[in-house]
Amino acid sequence: MNEIANSFLLVYEGLFPIVNPVGSALVFVGLTRHRSDQERRTLARRIALNRFFLLLGSLFVGSHVLEFFGITLPVVCVAGGLVVSAFAWKLLHAGPSWRIGTPPSPLPSRLWRRTPSTP
DSSP: OHHHHHHHHHHHHHHHHHHOHHHHHHHHHHHTTTSOHHHHHHHHHHHHHHHHHHHHHHHHHHHHHHHHHTOOHHHHHHHHHHHHHHHHHHHHHOOOSSOTTSOOOOOOHHHHOOOTTOO
């Protein structure tokens, strides 16, 4: 029983930063601020199911895909570190995207929300 608890905590510790529930919740609230509570609950349920099945699929198929392409786990770790470093470097050296006192332009609703008028 102790081994199961240790395995669960190890997997939880590894997946928590990947799933990032705190950051995702802020994005979710921001993107659904004009939706009703019922629509938010429905969207949250669908997102949770999609994330669950994505993680489950990665668990069972991910190692086989890496093996098929001949990619080892240390290569994935190095590549992930390079991607994070490149993104951080870009953020450090990026200028402000808008001037102080001028709000940024909002995203067009067609990019993140389906309306009945769009197919």
